[in-house]
Amino acid sequence: MTSSSGERMLDVRGLTVRFPTSDGIVQAVSDVSFALSRGETLGIVGESGSGKSVSNLAIMGLLNRARTVISGEVEFKGRDLLTLPPDELRKVRGKEIAMVFQDPFACLHPMYRVGAQIAEAFTAHSDAGKHAAWSRAVELLDHVGIPNAKSRARDYPHQFSGGMRQRAMIAMALVHNPDILICDEPTTALDVTVQAQILELIEDVKREFDIGVILVTHDLGVVAETANSVMVMYAGRVMEYGPAAEIFRHPQHPYAWGLLDSMPTIERRLDALVPIEGSPPSLLAPPSGCPFHPRCPYRFEPCATKLPPLKVPADGAHLDACHLPYDKKVELGAQRAKKVAA
Amino acid sequence: MAFYIARRLFWTAIVVAAVIAITFVVFYLLPAGDPALRFAGKNPNAQQLDLIRHRLGLDQPWYIQFFKFIKNFFTGDQYGWPGLGYTFAGQSSVLHLILDRAPRTLLLIAGAAVIWLFSGVTIGIISAVRRRTIIDRAAMGFALFGISAPVFWLGLMGLYIFWRQLGWSSGTGYVSPADSITGFIGHMWLPWVVLAMLYAAFYARMTRNNLLETLGEDYIRTARAKGLTERQVIFKHGLRASLTPIVTMFGLDIALLVGGAVITESVFNLQGLGYLAINGATTQDLPTVLGVVLLAALAVALMNLVVDILYAFIDPRVRYA
Secondary structure, X not given: OOOOOOOEEEEEEEXXXXXXXXXXXXXXXXXXXXXXXXXXXXXXXXXXXXXXXXXXXXXXXXXOHHHOEEEEEEEEOOEEHHXXXXXXXXXXXXXXXXXXXXXXXXXXXXXXXXXXXHHHHHHOOOOOOHHHHHHHHHHHHHHOOOOOHHHHOOOOHHHOOHHHHHHHHHHHHHOOOOOEEEEEOOOOOOOHHHHHHHHHHHXXXXXXXXXXXXXXXXXXXXXXXXXXXXXXXXXXXXXEEEEHHHHHHOOOOHHHHHHHHOOOOOOXXXXXXXXXXXXXXXXXXXXXXXXXXXXXXXXXXXXXXXXXXXXXXXXXXXXXXXXXXXXXXXXXXXXXHHHHHO | OHHHHHHHHHHHHHHHHHHHHHHHHXXXXXXXXXXXXXXXXXXXXXXXXXXXXXXXXXXXXXXXHHHHHHHHHHHOEOOEOOOOOEOOOOOOEHHHHHHHHHHHHHHHHHHHHHHHHHHHHHHHHHHHHOOOOHHHHHHHHHHHHXXXXXXXXXXXXXXXXXXXXXXXXXXXXXXXXXXXXXXXXXXXXXXXXXXXXXXXXXXXXXXXXXXXXXXXXXXXXXXXXXXXXXXXXXXXXXXXXXXXXXXXXXXXXXXXXXXXXXXXHHHOOOOOHHHHHHXXXXXXXXXXXXXXXXXXXXXXXXXXXXXXXXXXXXXXXXXXX
């Protein structure tokens, strides 16, 4: 393999996903752009319905093409995945780009043996015989930390615990040494103690297989532990995007502040948590201007009418989409940091 | 697994015994006349009636009769095993009667079942895969027709068109396959199709709905994410999960028809078990009714057992429950 860490693999530009419904058009994702390099973990954060999962399903070609309108470009190894014929895209799925989903209870077929389901992922893209595919399945189950992999491969999903099922899903995703692993809320359905193990496993796997990981989550703690870069999404739009260390140290967008202040940590007492007032907007009739303005405590006159562009507001800063002047953001950000420390 | 089957068998026996007891009680608590009167012929005197009652065992309390019936069933009587007694009407033993009539009903059910299972499931799959197309709408239109059209009407229309007008069917009545295989098929194909219509329509709708529901499951998305072809996704992952409830239904539908294909039997004059049961009930011929009810109950109970065992093989989650 001639892979090298840091090589740019995925380039998403202006991704927009619309679902025409009988009530009107739901614009689930609007003009989303990001890139992923080999060895990088990109965390995509946002509340439910912010378009995180839909973006990834669009990249994988798992949205029903007959019932969605997708525009933009998803460049992967020089090809635009969005214009690839279905059968060509199928050959990419599970081979070069693999996906792990949120609910490992529902994502494994209840009537097939775990090993068989992994072996099937192998034979989907190779001429290997049943025997070879089964050995590959056992090998990977062992690799992701299933004890007695050889006999456990013969088990059915309901005989696995939640964490083991998610390990099996990861094993399934790895059968072809993919370039990109998309993890859509991989720990949301699991116990807290198991969550850490799964995140650790994803990190290990990323290093060993030298792949790029997209980690979708609504849990900032998860992102803080593992991501190299972070993209904050709201109402289908990118609010803030940059290196993880900067986003956590100097968040620029009021929505990101809201997310951080509502996140419990060991140090912070529960009554010190500040929830974001209100709820996410309907994507059927999104608010005018900045989608976050109805909930934003810092809104001012242009916010309700003008959509803030995603741009770097000053030298040394990272991308955000907010009308506030940069020095104002720095000032408010400093106040916020002081309050948190207190 | 052995324990599971043993437990199921035990309950099967209990259910069959309960069905017999209820039939017995209903028959004695709701007498619409004295069976002895019917048996005795014209103008009997009281002495003759008492004699007949004694011969038929009707002079004993119902629980003694019930006990005797059960005992004879297990040990057999002079007409063979299992002992079902002699009809009140007096032409033959119930066992002989049932053995004579059962093949007609069973062959009717078997032919119809094959037709409805294959056509119903096939139509359902096509409908689900081609959802919201003309094909889907046509198939579901057919299903609606099949479900709403009464069997006797379908039967009579079928006879008029395919027997009277086109001459493709040999019409009503029954010809044993042992006598003439072409005669058998000539007489049976129309009742098969008519009986299968209702079920095929039902199965098509069920298959379609189950498959559509299954295709919305998360594990189907996983199958697609693996890069399986759409054919593999639907036929391997989709069908496997959506056909399980159909297996259950199939077993029970077949069993219920053993005593319940009366309308089809009478439209086509097949004189099977349904005919026996109706005849027995209207003439208060308790042994005949009991014989048919027992057979029908056994069929339902045994099919239930078969389905449960089959289910454990199809769905691994049941095995360990």
